[in-house]
Amino acid sequence: MKIILLFIATFLFAASALAQEDFNKTITRTGVQDTNFYFSVGNGFSLNCAYDVVYFSNESGFGKGAYSTLLSAKAQNKPISRIVYSQDTSSTICTLELIEYL
16 A cells, blocks of 8 residues: 555656757747746747746856846847756746757
8 A cells, every 4th residue: 555655646746847848949038026037938838838938046056047048049039949947737837947059
């Protein structure tokens, strides 16, 4: 019985977030809300993200670097070559994990 409960708990935890990778997306909107940056892209994300945006922390080195990358791409009107983000399945809020700009 304990093994079955452990399996179910592991499955539920693993199913609580989805990961997605999108390619060649143009930044249409950027912003700051409390301790988070956010952005949206033309033609939307592959997952149905809450408010059509992906969030990430503005308190980390990663977040500040990612925001700089987004602003540079937006200013030059060039696409982001790769975006990796995860989505919380209960809230549909998407969180940035990787960004790449060529």
